[in-house]
Amino acid sequence: MWEDWLQHAHEKREEKYLQRSLTVTDNAVKPVVRRNGKRLINFSSNNYLGLADHPDIKKKMIAAVDQGAGATSSRLIIGHGSEIEQLEQEVAHFHGKEAALVIANGYMANLGVLSTLLSPQDAVFSDQYNHASIVDGIRLSGAKSFRYRHLNMDHLEKMLKRAQAKGYQKKLIITDTVFSMDGDWAPLNDLIMLKRKYDAALVVDEAHGVGVWGMQGQGLAHHLGTIQEIDLLLGTFSKAFGVYGAYVAGSKLWIDYLVNQMRSLIYTTGLPPTVIAGIRAALKQVQAGTILRSKLHSHYQYFHAQLRRIGFHTGLSQTQIIPIYIGENQQALQLSHQLFERGILAVPIRPPTVPVGEARLRFSLMASHEQDHLTYTLDVLEELWKKK
Numbered sequence: 181m182w183e184d185w186l187q188h189a190h191e192k193r194e195e196k197y198l199q200r201s202l203t204v205t206d207n208a209v210k211p212v213v214r215r216n217g218k219r220l221i222n223f224s225s226n227n228y229l230g231l232a233d234h235p236d237i238k239k240k241m242i243a244a245v246d247q248g249a250g251a252t253s254s255r256l257i258i259g260h261g262s263e264i265e266q267l268e269q270e271v272a273h274f275h276g277k278e279a280a281l282v283i284a285n286g287y288m289a290n291l292g293v294l295s296t297l298l299s300p301q302d303a304v305f306s307d308q309y310n311h312a313s314i315v316d317g318i319r320l321s322g323a324k325s326f327r328y329r330h331l332n333m334d335h336l337e338k339m340l341k342r343a344q345a346k347g348y349q350k351k352l353i354i355t356d357t358v359f360s361m362d363g364d365w366a367p368l369n370d371l372i373m374l375k376r377k378y379d380a381a382l383v384v385d386e387a388h389g390v391g392v393w394g395m396q397g398q399g400l401a402h403h404l405g406t407i408q409e410i411d412l413l414l415g416t417f418s419k420a421f422g423v424y425g426a427y428v429a430g431s432k433l434w435i436d437y438l439v440n441q442m443r444s445l446i447y448t449t450g451l452p453p454t455v456i457a458g459i460r461a462a463l464k465q466v467q468a469g470t471i472l473r474s475k476l477h478s479h480y481q482y483f484h485a486q487l488r489r490i491g492f493h494t495g496l497s498q499t500q501i502i503p504i505y506i507g508e509n510q511q512a513l514q515l516s517h518q519l520f521e522r523g524i525l526a527v528p529i530r531p532p533t534v535p536v537g538e539a540r541l542r543f544s545l546m547a548s549h550e551q552d553h554l555t556y557t558l559d560v561l562e563e564l565w566k567k568k
């Protein structure tokens with residue numbers, strides 16, 4: 181019975197060009213990776229500043245192994261090392277917030293935060309393209325979910341009005357700041373206006389914004405001068421920081437509530453000392469990373485401009501995440517294979533990660549890319565575009 185069911189699901193995926201597999205990739209932290217010995221220019225990692233391969237960060241992680249291999253228990257049971265306490269103060273200071281809380285990873289952070297803050301008597305407003313972990317956190321909370329059309333503030337306001345008339349207890353708006361599959365920005369100023377008007381909280385997921393935006397890499401909310409109006413900011417240490425883990429930052433009152441109630445903090449083991457040491461070292465590099473940031477910014481501006489010149493549709497992207505919209509899964513797979521043959525790794529993004537009919541190739545640029553990596557890739561893309 182189970183075998184038939186699994187086999188049927190497998191065949192269905194194959195039919196729709198949705199079958200995925202886990203693949204060995206060597207040197208994933210580098211701008212050029214290897215698969216089965218084949219060299220591939222890497223456009224598929226979130227290591228935006230190249231810090232996952234930073235010698236000082238790696239050295240600090242090695243040194244921290246003397247403190248032990250693991251954290252041994254939940255932080256609320258065994259307590260925590262002084263390093264994590266220092267890290268939380270540093271992160272709070274980094275964002276100009278009173279307090280911060282380190283959480284195992286971004287997925288658990290969104291799941292935990294949303295299911296802790298919201299209950300079935302509440303209403304939550306979420307951009308249609310928010311990350312899957314936000315969608316899952318909302319489901320787990322049981323709150324009434326209002327999913328507004330991507331970036332559409334009129335649609336959001338209509339929903340806020342409707343919810344107000346129905347008298348939900350609390351209202352919370354949540355958005356990615358930089359959208360992970362489209363590379364566009366949330367309209368934070370407009371969201372703040374609506375949050376004030378309808379007495380809602382505003383929570384932002386800066387997973388793809390921290391490290392990249394802001395004078396010291398504090399994220400898009402800082403860059404746009406909106407941080408004071410954000411009630412809770414969620415960030416990850418796994419992307420521009422190049423390490424692992426996540427955090428939320430906000431007022432003491434918000435963070436204290438999460439410490440006491442959040443199941444994805446209470447019922448799971450703390451991060452190992454090596455990871456905490458790596459994150460602290462990465463935070464220093466992020467803050468001092470002005471040159472890396474300007475290299476990344478000029479890389480994606482160039483890449484964007486050239487893709488548009490060739491004729492590719494890249495939507496509203498204005499960041500290091502650049503989609504080439506294709507449409508059908510099969511065509512996205514085909515272009516990805518053609519690029520692979522020419523030594524370029526850009527994976528197709530297909531449903532359910534993106535809506536049906538909106539398959540795309542997603543290029544993630546990194547400060548560690550060399551200009552040659554970009555020009556070669558653009559030459560190949562132009563050649564394939566002309567043959568189409």
Ligand code: PMP
Nearest residue numbers: 285286287311356360387416418
């Ligand atoms: N939020 C967003 C917007 C993300 O893109 C991701 C990761 N892809 C996460 C949260 C989850 O973060 P992590 O990888 O640390 O679990």
